[in-house]
Amino acid sequence: MVQVITVAATAGGWAVKHDVAANAMMFTSGAKAERAARKLGVTLAQTGAQTEIQIYLRDGSLGGRFVCPVEG
Numbered sequence: 001m002v003q004v005i006t007v008a009a010t011a012g013g014w015a016v017k018h019d020v021a022a023n024a025m026m027f028t029s030g031a032k033a034e035r036a037a038r039k040l041g042v043t044l045a046q047t048g049a050q051t052e053i054q055i056y057l058r059d060g061s062l063g064g065r066f067v068c069p070v071e072g
Contacts, residue, residue: 003049005041007033008056016040030055041068 006017007030014033015024018040027033034055041051045068055064 003044003051005037005051005053007037009058045071
């Protein structure tokens with residue numbers, strides 16, 4: 001099963017959400033949020049979970065999609 005991490009704008013900045021975690025991580029910039037999402041994706045891939053990162057723009061449209069395949 002692919003785990004999904006999303007990065008999206010919120011009223012107070014940018015949120016990184018993971019479908020397994022209950023709480024979102026909040027950031028003041030989209031770049032910081034994207035870096036955190038990529039780091040989380042790599043970490044999950046190293047533990048055996050294929051991960052997809054979805055980056056949403058301020059208008060809600062999908063701006064980018066990255067897959068972190070399982071390593072090893």
